[in-house]
Amino acid sequence: MAETVLKAEHLSKSFISGNKRFTAVDDVSFNLKxxxxxxxxxxxxxxxxxxxxxxxxxxxxxxxxxxxxxQEITKAKGKALRNIYQDIQMVFQNPAESFDPRHTLGDGIGESLRNMGMNRKETKERVEQLLEKCGLDKEFSQRYPHQVSGGQCQRAAIARALAVKPSILICDEATSALDVTVQKQILELLIELKHNENLTVLFISHDLALVQAFCDHVMVLNGGKMVEYGTTEQVIDHPKTDYTRTLIESVL
Structure with a gap:
């Protein structure tokens, strides 16, 4: 049986906007194997x-x-937090905004490697390997974020996330800023990497069609609450709530 690598228990979070408090996450629990x-x-x-x-x-x-x-990581700081980032990496919605515009993509991808003590030559070689693994020519290491397309920049962002060899990849709306054709290409890349690198993935999306193509299990949130959880087949083919049925009807 596969090991449970990530577990969340009764997560809750509220924010204050103006004079009002609103609950963003309300008692959410899940396991990720x-x-x-x-x-x-x-x-x-x-x-x-x-x-x-x-x-x-x-x-x-x-x-x-x-x-x-x-190991509980709820309030990790300092060295403990740095260790977490060796194991968990995130790919964001807007890749260009996640890179420093003053530095090349290669600099951004190699930053974590340099922080780990890798020398310049080894870092350059590793960055080029990561780019090629993510479907980009090694010359992209010399380009700046504004010089590449959204899909190319997201491939570079995935390469950066893989640099420290994490076991868990969190994709936070990683395809939503891309057009449909590029979405499909990035999803195919993620599927390939998940298989080849044995990655555990938390795939956050508003698009159930993408989730159906990629995910083993699905958790449906509404107003911060978990309203449905199950295998992808269970949730897509046999939704239990009107909210989930509405989501499905909007995209499938």
């Missing part, structure tokens, strides 16, 4: 990205706990 892909779906504002940010410690957890291979 090694090699599995879990899709988190829901409309904008349903809490999907907040969950990703809590897992990667970009947002504090108000209530609940997060475990990485049975």
């Amino acid at each position: 090694q090699g599995e892909c879990l899709g988190i779906v829901g409309e904008s504002g349903s809490g999907k990205s907040t969950i990703a940010k809590m897992i990667t410690c970009l947002e504090d957890v108000a209530r609940g706990q997060i475990f990485l291979r049975n």
